[in-house]
Amino acid sequence: MGTKRRLAPPKLKLPDGPRWSKPRYNWAALRAALLYGTMSAVAVGIALALRDGPAWEHPAPWLVLRMPTALGLSAALGLTLAAAAIAATRIVTSRFAWGRRLHRDLRPMARHLSLTHILLLAGFSSLGEELLFRGLLTPAIGVPMSAVLFGLAHQIAGPSRWVWVTWASVMGVGFGAIFATTGSLLGPLLAHAVMNAVNLAYLRDHEPADDETASPAH
Numbered sequence: 001m002g003t004k005r006r007l008a009p010p011k012l013k014l015p016d017g018p019r020w021s022k023p024r025y026n027w028a029a030l031r032a033a034l035l036y037g038t039m040s041a042v043a044v045g046i047a048l049a050l051r052d053g054p055a056w057e058h059p060a061p062w063l064v065l066r067m068p069t070a071l072g073l074s075a076a077l078g079l080t081l082a083a084a085a086i087a088a089t090r091i092v093t094s095r096f097a098w099g100r101r102l103h104r105d106l107r108p109m110a111r112h113l114s115l116t117h118i119l120l121l122a123g124f125s126s127l128g129e130e131l132l133f134r135g136l137l138t139p140a141i142g143v144p145m146s147a148v149l150f151g152l153a154h155q156i157a158g159p160s161r162w163v164w165v166t167w168a169s170v171m172g173v174g175f176g177a178i179f180a181t182t183g184s185l186l187g188p189l190l191a192h193a194v195m196n197a198v199n200l201a202y203l204r205d206h207e208p209a210d211d212e213t214a215s216p217a218h
Contacts, residue, residue: 029117036128043131055135061183070184077178078187082194085171089199093208100208102160102167110203118200126192129153133172134179134188143180147172171195 047055065073092099113121129150137146151169155161175188 026113026117029113029121033120033124036124039128040124040131043128043136047136051139055131056185058179058183058185059139062181063183065182070182071186074178074182074184074187075190076187077182078189078191079194081174081178081187082191082198085174085191085195086198089202093206098160098163102163103203103206103208105156105158105160106164107203107207110200113200113204115201118197118204122193122197122200125196126189130175130185130188130192134175135185138176138179143173143176147176150175
């Protein structure tokens with residue numbers, strides 16, 4: 001009698017595409033994370049050397065709150081700002097030609113990122129930029145000026161340069177206002193990290209079409 005061949009169970013195959021790609025080394029992402037980590041250390045060191053208290057606490061907040069209240073209010077405001085910014089990104093990308101152009105100009109930096117790289121960049125960029133521009137600079141030069149410097153630091157090549165600078169400056173005002181109001185950097189850190197992670201994934205996975213609902217404004 002012949003022996004019956006046992007059929008091997010079918011192997012599970014994930015769909016192709018960046019959402020399912022395995023994490024690979026992305027040296028640009030790792031270099032950026034190292035740069036932001038260095039930025040964080042420098043900002044903390046300067047703040048400790050030049051003033052009383054750490055960089056993640058505002059020395060003279062607009063509201064005098066107990067620490068638990070300050071942390072809770074800062075986190076709530078930060079997550080609200082992140083949700084509003086993420087929604088605004090979707091609206092301008094679908095309705096305005098300049099929003100789609102900005103999306104296309106930024107997309108190359110996110111196209112080959114895995115989920116691990118996105119989380120790494122979102123975490124380290126928010127930590128480095130918030131400690132420098134909010135934790136160190138906002139108490140020294142105020143919310144508007146630190147926001148302008150934050151915006152100018154976001155330079156890209158191409159026609160969308162000043163759109164991106166303006167967007168970053170507006171977000172800088174929001175981050176700085178939360179920090180100055182509550183005295184806690186928790187909210188800006190959460191807002192910045194969540195917004196960066198969600199929008200990097202959106203940049204990676206979404207290619208805006210020319211026939212999306214468009215506004216006559218360009």
